[in-house]
Amino acid sequence: MTTLFIDRREALIEAEAGTLTIRSGDGGLWRTPLAPLERVVLRGPARISTGAIAAIAGAGGGLIVLSGRRSEPAGTLLGRPHADAAIRLGQFRLALDAEARRRIAVLIVRHKLVGQARLLRAALAQRPDRRLPLKRGLDALAESLARLHAAETWSQAQLSGLEGSGAAAYFEAYATLFPPSLGFVRRNRRPPRDPVNAVLSLAYTLGHFEAVREAHLAGLDPAVGFLHALAPGRDSLACDLVEPLRPVLDRLVWRLFAEEVLRKAHFTRDGEACLLGKAGRLAFYAAWEEAFLPARRLLRRGLRPLVRAARAAAQGVVEQTTDAAGPAS
Structure with a gap:
């Protein structure tokens, strides 16, 4: 899997030991390794820690945040830029x-x-x-x-x-x-x-x-x-x-x-x-x-x-x- 979609109300996304952890508002817990991820699509309302953002960026991944009922793009992280x-x-x-x-x-x-x-x-x-x-x-x-x-x-x-x-x-x-x-x-x-x-x-x-x-x-x-x-x-x-x-x-x-x-x-x-x-x-x-x-x-x-x-x-x-x-x- 190269794209991770997170679309759960009140989700909390954190990172630990090369893994993203997603905790939902109803107590659910999911873990996914960062290595194969090229991009994360996050639809709110949710919370993502600075550690998770840094881990996605460090792995060269991208992040797009979709907000509101109409899923409008609110922010992006593009990944490691080209050096030339x-x-x-x-x-x-x-x-x-x-x-x-x-x-x-x-x-x-x-x-x-x-x-x-x-x-x-x-x-x-x-x-x-x-x-x-x-x-x-x-x-x-x-x-x-x-x-x-x-x-x-x-x-x-x-x-x-x-x-x-x-x-x-x-x-x-x-x-x-x-x-x-x-x-x-x-x-x-x-x-x-x-x-x-x-x-x-x-x-x-x-x-x-x-x-x-x-x-x-x-x-x-x-x-x-x-x-x-x-x-x-x-x-x-x-x-x-x-x-x-x-x-x-x-x-x-x-x-x-x-x-x-x-x-x-x-x-x-x-x-x-x-x-x-x-x-x-x-x-x-x-x-x-x-x-x-x-x-x-x-x-x-x-x-x-x-x-x-x-x-x-x-x-x-x-x-x-x-x-x-x-x-x-």
């Missing part, structure tokens, strides 16, 4: 180079559109009764991919517009895979207003955390992106990285409802917001780790060429800086 600052220097140079930024942004959009088309083709094979809307979505995605080939002179806004129109056509088709009783007709958030959107939001939140953490571990700055522009408080590179992964997460959500692992009874309402209850969250957590494995591999594989490009972009500056610094005394 030249990677970030090269990333900044790429981000400031309009042509390099455009090329990387085009790749991100292309991978996302291809992934969305792959999911709709798989859905068409399983749901021939939805042939018309699925075929319409596939045609729209094919048109977007064809237009992307002519994107050599496009601006960032035009690329974002193409990605947005593709997403709208995709979700129009994707929504038809769910029973009308769930009320899912389009993507919405803040708050999600139906069960499908509630689970999509949770999946995207966890996926975003994975992207932030993997970028950090690879030596990149999660805030400096290529498709997503700089914005205060936004991890733009993580937003970039998670875009091609969304179809993998969408497939998980579709499967959970199609197999009735998640049902309408797992959800409650809080005003306009639709909330996933504890039983539903536990079912989601149980499916998450296996389902996200291919997405995690894609994420790490996708980071490698970006790290290589950043190293190459930094090479000249690093040599100049080294020469200017002179020999160490």
Whole structure:
């Protein structure tokens, strides 16, 4: 197990001798070794000791804290940072180079559109009764991919517009895979207003955390992106990285409802917001780790060429800086 989900009221998390101990409010006690853990997902109300935080960090693990009834991310611990600052220097140079930024942004959009088309083709094979809307979505995605080939002179806004129109056509088709009783007709958030959107939001939140953490571990700055522009408080590179992964997460959500692992009874309402209850969250957590494995591999594989490009972009500056610094005394 590489991910530990802790979702128990009044839980107390402590560390001792390379082990995390979790004590629940009702007297339950669990122990899990730290060594195999890559990340801990903690949903409050709970308490975690400074010793446990230090132990997770010392083991190179990550921590995300989800708070409130809507499981909003409240804080993160990303793990041991990469030691080579030249990677970030090269990333900044790429981000400031309009042509390099455009090329990387085009790749991100292309991978996302291809992934969305792959999911709709798989859905068409399983749901021939939805042939018309699925075929319409596939045609729209094919048109977007064809237009992307002519994107050599496009601006960032035009690329974002193409990605947005593709997403709208995709979700129009994707929504038809769910029973009308769930009320899912389009993507919405803040708050999600139906069960499908509630689970999509949770999946995207966890996926975003994975992207932030993997970028950090690879030596990149999660805030400096290529498709997503700089914005205060936004991890733009993580937003970039998670875009091609969304179809993998969408497939998980579709499967959970199609197999009735998640049902309408797992959800409650809080005003306009639709909330996933504890039983539903536990079912989601149980499916998450296996389902996200291919997405995690894609994420790490996708980071490698970006790290290589950043190293190459930094090479000249690093040599100049080294020469200017002179020999160490």
